[in-house]
Amino acid sequence: MRPEEFYQALAQKNIELTDKQKEQFEIYFHELVETNKVMNLTTITEINQVYLKHFYDSLVLDFVDERLLSDELTLCDVGSGAGFPSIPLKIINPKLKITIIDSLNKRIKFLDSLVKKLELDDVTLVHGRAEEVGKNKLYREKFDIVTARAVAALNVLNELCLPFTRVGGTFIAMKSEKAPEEVEQAKYSIQVLGGSIKDQKSFELPNDEGLRNFVFIYKEKNTPAKYPRKPGTPSRKPLVK
Numbered sequence: 001m002r003p004e005e006f007y008q009a010l011a012q013k014n015i016e017l018t019d020k021q022k023e024q025f026e027i028y029f030h031e032l033v034e035t036n037k038v039m040n041l042t043t044i045t046e047i048n049q050v051y052l053k054h055f056y057d058s059l060v061l062d063f064v065d066e067r068l069l070s071d072e073l074t075l076c077d078v079g080s081g082a083g084f085p086s087i088p089l090k091i092i093n094p095k096l097k098i099t100i101i102d103s104l105n106k107r108i109k110f111l112d113s114l115v116k117k118l119e120l121d122d123v124t125l126v127h128g129r130a131e132e133v134g135k136n137k138l139y140r141e142k143f144d145i146v147t148a149r150a151v152a153a154l155n156v157l158n159e160l161c162l163p164f165t166r167v168g169g170t171f172i173a174m175k176s177e178k179a180p181e182e183v184e185q186a187k188y189s190i191q192v193l194g195g196s197i198k199d200q201k202s203f204e205l206p207n208d209e210g211l212r213n214f215v216f217i218y219k220e221k222n223t224p225a226k227y228p229r230k231p232g233t234p235s236r237k238p239l240v241k
């Protein structure tokens, strides 16, 4: 997807990028590939692939949850890596207040420099494991929306992400083809952590690049204080009945 095709694809969804937003994506691309020469951020570096598999793919979330396009929401992106999906979402909707959590400090440092170059405000960067940050009162059950793309299987992700979601908020897991199996294995953890499945939506990426599945988990009640468990435990011993 060339940059021009990216702009057109968004225009078809009634998102007309301003010159400033186009320039922000150009700067993002440049910073991503330049920094990637000295630090492992992504395996995707070819321009058309970055625009499709990182930028467009992140924004598919906008199409499936239109509140992200215009509302003043608080959003927490768990395991954001080089900023996906939250930085593209923030470029499109500057009103979002985003918090990014990642356990690799070099990625947080990259994002710190990127956020300054893109002149984004209301972006909080937190270096730490979700299992620990999720216990901190500053962040626990504070967010309208929590996102995670390519971080862990859903039964693990629930324990990393639902503690950040406020009661009445939504955790959106961005998944590929395997979502239905993962949902089946994650039902128990969703219930234990205070959530319920609200919706599931699929979206076909252009150019036959595959299916994206979004699982919307509504936060019905508080997550019990003992979750998340210690770092590493959610992935070693996922919550099962």
Ligand SMILES: C[S@@+](CC[C@H](N)C(=O)[O-])C[C@H]1O[C@@H](n2cnc3c(N)ncnc32)[C@H](O)[C@@H]1O
Pocket (backbone or CB within 6 Å): 078, 079, 080, 081, 082, 083, 084, 085, 101, 102, 103, 104, 107, 128, 129, 130, 131, 148, 149, 150, 151, 160
């Ligand atoms: C495969 S990358 C995906 C990055 C990004 N979401 C994307 O879609 O390109 C997974 C990221 O999650 C982070 N991560 C994994 N487990 C984590 C945890 N328990 N707490 C915080 N970050 C975590 C890793 O450091 C890494 O940056």
